[in-house]
Amino acid sequence: MYSRELLKGILKPIILKLLSDQSRMYGYEIVQEVKRLSGDKILIKEGSLYPTLHALAAEGYLSTESVMIGKRTRKYYKLTSDGKGQVQPALTELLDFAETLQVLFGPKLSTT
């Protein structure tokens, strides 16, 4: 796991990205998928995930659909068209940010 603060600002983009790849996912599934994709390095906590999903829905970026699996409820989320419009800018920013981190923290270049 990365230090807690490092994860700030990436949760909403992660959700947007996953839902642009998979069309619909439910909360627990998102946690597992991020865990898998990150090689167990990003473990989203329930206390972070559910409020964030609700926030994205309240912002109009996600719609929901509840499905009963046996006696258990499963709540699927998918991107609204507004939500789809958020994906590309978020990806661009995050990938750019990742590159900047590599410049900043990578080996020092000649002092030119």
Next chain:
Amino acid sequence: MYSRELLKGILKPIILKLLSDQSRMYGYEIVQEVKRLSGDKILIKEGSLYPTLHALAAEGYLSTESVMIGKRTRKYYKLTSDGKGQVQPALTELLDFAETLQVLFGPKLSTT
């Protein structure tokens, strides 16, 4: 500039990295250097920088040296030996984090 929250968790590591490359720097200089290295994408604000420098000093990772430049004070910071020990782990974490971001936000790979 990146969204505000994205920068959380990177300020202390940035300072540690810069001071491991340059042996001593003062606050204003750090701001300029980060601006330069990031291609104007990371503009550290004074309200962030000075409290963070003080925090790192209080944690024992930085020592200070005040120099008068004309009538103006300039406060140099350098790594203590404790501080030097913080650099490598911070670099490792941040570079690893950057790679993870690229996996998460990069193009979707085959679903295997």
Next chain:
DNA sequence: TATTGATACATCGTATTATGATGTATAGAT
């Protein structure tokens, strides 16, 4: 059959941290 771990949702208070606002002051340029 009792217990544990995984699945699956939710809320709320807390901690952390970058920033805006504000303040002080020197110095060069227009």
Next chain:
DNA sequence: ATCTATACATCATAATACGATGTATCAATA
């Protein structure tokens, strides 16, 4: 004179991930 850059500082605020807590189903296993 006025504006911009240099150079330090503090404090209240906002944003957000998380721990703690709660409810409940279901499969495995001791």
